[in-house]
Amino acid sequence: MRAVLATDLSDAIETAIESRTCLECLQRYGIDEIDLVTVTSPNVTAGMPGSDIGGRTKRGLERQRGKLEAEGFGVRTHVMRGTPHRRINGLAERIDADLLIVGSRGQSPLEQRFIGGTARNVARTAARPLLVQRILEHGEEDHEVAAEHLFQRILYATDFSENAERAFEQFDHLETAAQEVTLLHVAPPGRRANGDPDAVSDAEARLGELADQLEERGIETRVVVREGAAVEEILAAEQQFQPTSVLMGSRGRSRMRRLLLGSVSEEVTARADCNVLLVPPAGSR
Structure with missing residues (x-):
């Protein structure tokens, strides 16, 4: 399988590439x-007098x-000029990549965390x-990856949409990497109070069916149903269960074509402490 790894040649990305556990x-x-x-940037000219931008870029790529390669990967390098998210997504489409990887630098505590512009734009437009x-x-020079064991503990958030079901198919790849999975559904608040007492039970039953599939693969699984605002409850579950990655579809039930990244997945990606694995709709390629 083939991945596109976006790098700005910074110390932050270097930290991720140097993590043997992440690469494993x-x-x-x-x-x-x-x-x-x-x-x-298309405005930067590598051949400007006194400039060694081209040389530094080449040396940085070769170092990474x-x-x-020392960890066993076959590697190709690419230097492109233009808008980052368009070039990154364009390369992924051209080579038929199975996965895109972008780094998102953040600060602690949670309220100061942010997702960088490139990562956000790739997430909004990615078809992989x-x-x-x-x-x-x-x-400035002190970085660490939030979770070296990228997929050891997964929080899978589902609204039972078609895209969420497609995200669940990622466990075909995560089977040997995931040890613990939390299956989470967030129901709108007040379902029981509004005369729908079976809503939570139905959600638990549907999650239970998914849990059976994972447990057959030897993955420890728990089922959680919460009521409330989706983003806040997903982030609360993240704090409670401490996953290394959140897995979710990049668009839920909304049919608005312009919203390639739904508001829930966008907010979770921006605010989560851990890694986020987003899966786009089937028709987005």
Whole structure:
């Protein structure tokens, strides 16, 4: 399987590439080839007098390539000019990538966390599964990945939409990497009070069917149904169960074509402490 890994050649991305555990998790997912891509601004001219931008970029890519190859990956490098998310997504489509990986640098505590513009724009437009890898900043030169075991503990959030079902298919790749999975559904508040007492029971039953499938694969599974605002309850579940990644579809039941990234998945991606694995709708390619 093939992944596109976006790099800005920063120390933050270097930290992720240097994590042997992270790379081993990608291999357990099935990735054995990586296309390492960096996108430069079209306004920057590598040949400007006194400038060594082109040379620094090439040396940085070769350094990162060497680290990935040392861990057993086949690596291709790409230097592109233009709008980052368009070039990254365009490359993924051209090579028929199985996974996109972008780093998202953030700060602690939670309310100061942010998702970078490139990561956000890739997430909004990606037609391939996307791993947003959280990289924590403790200063300009001090970085660490939020969770080295990328897929060890998964929080799968579902609204039972078609796209959420497609996200569940990721467990075909995560089977050997995931040890613990929390299956979460958030029901609108007041379902019981509004005369729908069976809504939560029905959700638990549907999650139970999914849990049976995972437990047959040897994955420890729990079922959780919450009532309330979807984003807040997903983030609360993240704090409670401490997953290494949240898995969800990038669009729920909304039919608005312009919303390639639904408001729930966008907010969760922006605010979660851990990594986020987003799966786009089937027709987005």
